[in-house]
Amino acid sequence: LTGAGTAGAAAKSASAETTSAKPAEKEELVGNEITEEIDLDGFDFGTEPAQTETKTYSDRGMEGIVGLSRLKEVFGEEIINPLNNGKNVFTNGFLLHGFSGNGKTYSVEKLAEELNREIMDSGEFIRSVERIEKAGKGSADGKISELIDSVIIKINPDDIREIAGISNILKSNNKSTHKQGIGFIDEIQKFFPAENQYINNISAIQAIENSAKNGMVLLATKRELDSIDPTLINSLRFERLIENKPPMRSEI
Numbered sequence: 001l002t003g004a005g006t007a008g009a010a011a012k013s014a015s016a017e018t019t020s021a022k023p024a025e026k027e028e029l030v031g032n033e034i035t036e037e038i039d040l041d042g043f044d045f046g047t048e049p050a051q052t053e054t055k056t057y058s059d060r061g062m063e064g065i066v067g068l069s070r071l072k073e074v075f076g077e078e079i080i081n082p083l084n085n086g087k088n089v090f091t092n093g094f095l096l097h098g099f100s101g102n103g104k105t106y107s108v109e110k111l112a113e114e115l116n117r118e119i120m121d122s123g124e125f126i127r128s129v130e131r132i133e134k135a136g137k138g139s140a141d142g143k144i145s146e147l148i149d150s151v152i153i154k155i156n157p158d159d160i161r162e163i164a165g166i167s168n169i170l171k172s173n174n175k176s177t178h179k180q181g182i183g184f185i186d187e188i189q190k191f192f193p194a195e196n197q198y199i200n201n202i203s204a205i206q207a208i209e210n211s212a213k214n215g216m217v218l219l220a221t222k223r224e225l226d227s228i229d230p231t232l233i234n235s236l237r238f239e240r241l242i243e244n245k246p247p248m249r250s251e252i
Contacts, residue, residue, distance in 0.1 A: 094242060102245065119154050122163070179215065181216045
């Protein structure tokens with residue numbers, strides 16, 4: 001019995017050791033699995049990626065125009081550079097033409113941003129001048145000159161009298177300051193819808209001509225260039241005819 005008891009106790013002890021050893025094996029296995037997942041010693045992350053130069057672009061001003069390299073070149077050389085350097089624009093008129101949606105009006109809006117000018121309706125421009133004149137005669141000339149320098153005047157095709165009023169304002173200002181105004185006619189065909197454009201709208205043409213003579217640089221847009229009377233182009237002194245085309249893939 002003593003031997004049997006001793007053998008039984010030994011068996012139980014061995015069994016207990018075996019039983020107690022099993023969780024340890026499992027624990028070690030789990031530990032190894034975790035170690036394999038999180039132990040990053042010796043792991044090669046490679047070299048840091050090369051730093052690339054990032055360029056920032058603004059959609060304000062001429063940078064906001066995609067493509068139209070010819071237009072940007074002409075605007076830059078003949079309008080922006082002279083005005084930013086305190087000089088006059090020597091080109092009398094710029095006519096932008098092209099299909100609808102090709103950015104003609106948008107280009108003028110971007111030009112206004114580049115020059116830090118507001119596009120102001122012709123009627124509001126005349127009323128602003130009248131308010132300045134009523135406020136004080138002594139300082140009126142200087143303030144009117146500042147106003148002319150801060151806006152592009154959007155000419156209303158429905159009222160020829162506004163064009164005549166603008167012409168008189170520019171004439172008076174130009175005598176003392178020799179500064180120019182910028183006028184803008186969006187879709188110039190609205191002024192001249194008839195076939196005999198030159199004959200039927202002589203008063204409008206004369207008013208615009210007078211404004212040009214008195215120091216107004218004229219910007220205008222037109223869809224099809226071949227539908228406008230060549231005589232009209234000459235009379236309004238459009239020296240630059242610029243076609244607005246969709247940008248090429250390489251320019252996008």
